[in-house]
Amino acid sequence: MKIMDLKKVNDFTWEIKKDPLVGMRVPGRIFLSETLLNYLEPGAIQQVTNVAKLPGIQKYSFAMPDVHTGYGFPIGGVAAFDVIEGIISPGGVGFDINCGTRLLATGLKLEEVYPKIQELVNQLYNNIPAGLGSKGKLKVSEKELDQIFINGAKWALRNSYGNESDLKHCESNGHMESAEPSKVSPLAKKRGMPQLGSLGSGNHFVEVQYVDEIYNENVAHTFGLRENQVCIMIHSGSRGAGHQICTDYLRAFQSAAFKYGIQLPDKQLACVPANSTEASDYFSAMNAAANYAWTNRQMMSFWVREVLEHEFNDKVNVVYDVAHNIVKLEKHKVDGETKEVYVHRKGATRSFDKDPSYGIGQPVLIPGSMGTASYVLCGTKEAMEMTFGSTCHGAGRILSRKAAKHQLTSNAVIENLKQKHVSIKTGNISDIPEEAPEAYKPIDEVIDVVNKLKISEVVLKLKPIGVIKG
Amino acid sequence: MGGSPFSKKNVRGYEFLEHTADVLFRAYGNNLSELFENSAEALESVMIDLSNVAPEDIKHVELSSDTYENLLFDWLSTVLIFFDVEFFAIRRFNVTVKERSLTAECSGEKIDTRKHKLKVEVKAVTYHELEIVQDDVYHVNVTLDV
Numbered sequence: 001m002k003i004m005d006l007k008k009v010n011d012f013t014w015e016i017k018k019d020p021l022v023g024m025r026v027p028g029r030i031f032l033s034e035t036l037l038n039y040l041e042p043g044a045i046q047q048v049t050n051v052a053k054l055p056g057i058q059k060y061s062f063a064m065p066d067v068h069t070g071y072g073f074p075i076g077g078v079a080a081f082d083v084i085e086g087i088i089s090p091g092g093v094g095f096d097i098n099c100g101t102r103l104l105a106t107g108l109k110l111e112e113v114y115p116k117i118q119e120l121v122n123q124l125y126n127n128i129p130a131g132l133g134s135k136g137k138l139k140v141s142e143k144e145l146d147q148i149f150i151n152g153a154k155w156a157l158r159n160s161y162g163n164e165s166d167l168k169h170c171e172s173n174g175h176m177e178s179a180e181p182s183k184v185s186p187l188a189k190k191r192g193m194p195q196l197g198s199l200g201s202g203n204h205f206v207e208v209q210y211v212d213e214i215y216n217e218n219v220a221h222t223f224g225l226r227e228n229q230v231c232i233m234i235h236s237g238s239r240g241a242g243h244q245i246c247t248d249y250l251r252a253f254q255s256a257a258f259k260y261g262i263q264l265p266d267k268q269l270a271c272v273p274a275n276s277t278e279a280s281d282y283f284s285a286m287n288a289a290a291n292y293a294w295t296n297r298q299m300m301s302f303w304v305r306e307v308l309e310h311e312f313n314d315k316v317n318v319v320y321d322v323a324h325n326i327v328k329l330e331k332h333k334v335d336g337e338t339k340e341v342y343v344h345r346k347g348a349t350r351s352f353d354k355d356p357s358y359g360i361g362q363p364v365l366i367p368g369s370m371g372t373a374s375y376v377l378c379g380t381k382e383a384m385e386m387t388f389g390s391t392c393h394g395a396g397r398i399l400s401r402k403a404a405k406h407q408l409t410s411n412a413v414i415e416n417l418k419q420k421h422v423s424i425k426t427g428n429i430s431d432i433p434e435e436a437p438e439a440y441k442p443i444d445e446v447i448d449v450v451n452k453l454k455i456s457e458v459v460l461k462l463k464p465i466g467v468i469k470g
Numbered sequence: 471m472g473g474s475p476f477s478k479k480n481v482r483g484y485e486f487l488e489h490t491a492d493v494l495f496r497a498y499g500n501n502l503s504e505l506f507e508n509s510a511e512a513l514e515s516v517m518i519d520l521s522n523v524a525p526e527d528i529k530h531v532e533l534s535s536d537t538y539e540n541l542l543f544d545w546l547s548t549v550l551i552f553f554d555v556e557f558f559a560i561r562r563f564n565v566t567v568k569e570r571s572l573t574a575e576c577s578g579e580k581i582d583t584r585k586h587k588l589k590v591e592v593k594a595v596t597y598h599e600l601e602i603v604q605d606d607v608y609h610v611n612v613t614l615d616v
Contacts, residue, residue, distance in 0.1 A: 071598030
């Protein structure tokens with residue numbers, strides 16, 4: 001399948017025709033502008049096609065405009081499966097279960113923070129464990145870890161690392177039901193215990209940003225955001241606990257898929273019937289990892305607060321917190337009938353039209369690449385109708401890490417950030433080119449597509465002034 | 471890597487290929503044991519600069535599985551666990567693979583961040599298109615989630 005074989009449905013929707021001869025059960029739909037179409041890789045088209053072959057898939061195998069080649073599912077992939085005829089796939093969630101984004105709003109204005117930005121970045125870097133193999137600052141016992149797996153961010157609240165309002169402004173209130181620690185392997189627990197409250201490395205970051213431009217004053221006001229306000233964005237996930245849970249179930253499902261007679265287009269798509277015991281076990285363990293990730297971001301929020309209180313005597317609120325690698329049991333309309341489906345979002349964000357905490361569409365937090373803008377959007381009814389309540393999750397890579405390092409030097413990237421008035425602190429200078437803006441699609445173009453498709457509506461733009469990386 | 475992908479004289483048993491988001495390497499081996507050794511070294515080299523990792527301590531590994539691909543997945547995941555959980559970096563792999571079983575001696579040392587240069591955090595070994603192929607030599611493509 002090549003780009004030229006895609007059928008244009010409208011200005012931003014490209015269809016992979018359903019081909020039963022290759023085993024496709026539904027068509028694929030990729031949301032791109034003509035410009036972004038130039039970045040589409042044949043590998044990503046193949047991966048959207050492969051997902052369309054899985055049993056019980058509903059409507060379409062979707063890819064958001066930040067789509068790029070992943071492993072198994074494409075990044076930017078969304079697929080919903082029937083609860084009886086369908087499947088659950090650990091590969092449709094990925095290793096970093098509930099990797100996600102959280103936005104914190106300070107009471108400070110840009111002009112108050114900017115003169116002290118390097119000091120703030122240094123303080124945040126010192127107070128938040130980051131980097132390869134980074135360990136959290138607190139030691140939790142296995143018993144406590146089980147409580148974290150069960151209760152998610154509620155555990156943090158009970159242990160004075162947050163308040164009620166923080167949880168209210170989290171997707172699923174920072175807590176998934178039916179998490180079951182007994183379905184988590186001892187090895188996953190061993191990996192999870194020392195790493196709670198740590199950022200990790202790769203594309204994970206803490207960024208100091210300010211509200212640069214507001215496109216919808218009313219919604220921005222409802223989310224408690226105004227022009228020039230300083231915000232902190234956290235991007236991190238479930239660390240070794242989540243990685244190991246996915247590894248364990250992916251491994252176990254190699255033979256389970258065979259047992260259930262499921263033909264796999266790729267071993268990474270290993271899956272089991274949604275109503276099987278194996279699926280229930282994975283779902284319970286996956287929810288435990290999701291809860292770990294929400295606790296993790298809550299812990300880091302607490303340490304951000306410590307710094308802001310100490311440096312600026314400032315209070316920090318949680319605007320919202322979204323998961324972008326997850327499978328959830330949700331109700332959606334399929335062929336005019338509302339039914340429960342397992343929605344897999346792999347590098348995609350929920351975009352629900354109703355959020356109980358704000359009374360309007362949920363905040364959708366989309367980080368750009370390092371040094372470029374991030375956006376706050378709002379969930380829509382169009383997303384509910386078109387994409388199982390989903391939208392993009394970021395800019396989406398276009399350059400491999402290898403190519404980025406080949407084309408760019410760390411010094412050049414840091415110099416470029418300096419020219420944009422962005423301070424950076426990282427433990428690993430040599431990997432900076434991997435996350436340079438040139439390695440990613442233009443975020444503005446990605447946002448334009450989801451906005452014009454109305455699968456989320458743009459509210460405001462944030463610009464960075466400081467970056468902390470692992 | 472130029473010339474023949476795998477020759478006894480100029481052995482560099484793996485190479486890194488393009489992948490948009492993650493790390494993709496191809497490992498080679500004249501036999502399965504070499505293939506497993508080279509795959510493990512490729513993985514280790516992603517996480518740490520191996521040039522000053524000393525082969526001071528030895529870890530022993532024994533694994534068996536139903537397929538060679540599953541065995542490779544288990545093996546590489548074990549190497550990753552040594553790194554992530556025990557903070558143990560491995561300089562030298564001595565692997566014997568036969569009849570879908572593996573025994574290995576892994577020589578390395580405890581990671582000291584003052585001495586060693588850590589590179590990229592590998593979240594997991596993936597199953598993406600994981601297939602061991604035998605033509606002139608054995609080879610396999612492995613995608614790592616980073």
